[in-house]
Amino acid sequence: MLTNREATLDELRAHALQIRRNVWRALHAAGSGHMGGSLSAADILAALYFHHLRLRPSEPDWADRDRFILSKGHANAALGAVLAQAGFIDDAVLDQFYAYESLFGMHPDIKMAGVEMSTGGLGHGLSIGLGVALGARLQNKGFRTIVMLGDGELQEGSNWEAAMAASHQKAANLTAILDYNKVQQSGHVSEMLTLEPAPDKWRAFGWAVREIDGHDMDQIISALDELPYVEDKPSIIIAHTVKGKGVSFAEDTHLWHNNMVPDEVFEKAMAELGEPA
Numbered sequence: 001m002l003t004n005r006e007a008t009l010d011e012l013r014a015h016a017l018q019i020r021r022n023v024w025r026a027l028h029a030a031g032s033g034h035m036g037g038s039l040s041a042a043d044i045l046a047a048l049y050f051h052h053l054r055l056r057p058s059e060p061d062w063a064d065r066d067r068f069i070l071s072k073g074h075a076n077a078a079l080g081a082v083l084a085q086a087g088f089i090d091d092a093v094l095d096q097f098y099a100y101e102s103l104f105g106m107h108p109d110i111k112m113a114g115v116e117m118s119t120g121g122l123g124h125g126l127s128i129g130l131g132v133a134l135g136a137r138l139q140n141k142g143f144r145t146i147v148m149l150g151d152g153e154l155q156e157g158s159n160w161e162a163a164m165a166a167s168h169q170k171a172a173n174l175t176a177i178l179d180y181n182k183v184q185q186s187g188h189v190s191e192m193l194t195l196e197p198a199p200d201k202w203r204a205f206g207w208a209v210r211e212i213d214g215h216d217m218d219q220i221i222s223a224l225d226e227l228p229y230v231e232d233k234p235s236i237i238i239a240h241t242v243k244g245k246g247v248s249f250a251e252d253t254h255l256w257h258n259n260m261v262p263d264e265v266f267e268k269a270m271a272e273l274g275e276p277a
């Protein structure tokens with residue numbers, strides 16, 4: 001089983017750094033891609049795949065595995081990176097990002113080992129995750145379902161239908177993680193269509209809410225370990241993050257939501273990130 005509850009915080013931080021490096025590697029190979037939302041999610045993905053999720057990389061379809069759905073599918077470079085680091089796919093696949101006939105595309109493809117759901121059209125992951133969680137209940141299975149959402153993505157009304165239905169169903173085996181990086185494709189969420197007061201909205205929809213710094217590994221681990229927060233409610237971790245985290249020119253701006261990656265940009269990004277210790 002993959003879950004390694006013995007991984008130290010420093011080891012998890014090193015995994016997160018490696019995810020960020022592999023995101024840039026994949027995007028550089030393709031020439032472009034979504035860096036901002038991939039980098040903001042890296043610490044959470046490291047904690048999920050190297051601490052929390054019960055998975056078997058050699059048996060990706062293991063019936064009792066936990067399910068992780070990347071609803072903000074445009075961050076697939078980060079998902080591919082962590083799947084390679086965890087051993088679901090070959091490391092060499094990272095150099096095939098967005099290549100013709102590659103399963104590692106701009107958005108997740110369910111045909112790739114470790115990918116639970118093809119996503120990319122925003123606003124569907126939470127409904128799908130609720131269905132999976134209810135399926136687990138019907139089958140008396142103990143696996144958990146976790147869905148990662150983007151803040152811009154929450155402008156899709158389907159999320160709120162799923163949120164309502166999940167609390168009505170008392171789906172405590174469903175967790176949402178909001179990668180709350182405050183920036184969407186064309187600007188800051190607060191200027192485009194604010195989500196605030198985000199925690200109050202989720203509470204009003206019947207969810208148990210925890211707010212954390214989504215780059216603080218200690219806080220991420222505690223938030224995951226303490227799930228579910230209330231016995232008969234779905235939980236949401238509102239993770240405050242920085243879009244483009246780790247590379248100064250890409251931080252907190254929509255300009256690096258999705259961009260070209262010529263050699264000089266790649267080299268600058270890798271130099272800023274540095275090598276894992």
Ligand SMILES: Cc1ncc(C[n+]2csc(CCOP(=O)(O)OP(=O)(O)O)c2C)c(N)n1
Pocket residue numbers: 036037038040072074075120121122123149150151152153154179181183184185243257
């Ligand atoms: C239904 C739908 N509309 C539009 C898009 C194009 N799109 C891709 S990413 C994105 C912005 C998403 O913003 P956010 O959820 O904040 O993502 P993050 O900042 O975490 O990358 C948009 C509009 C899409 N993928 N799906």
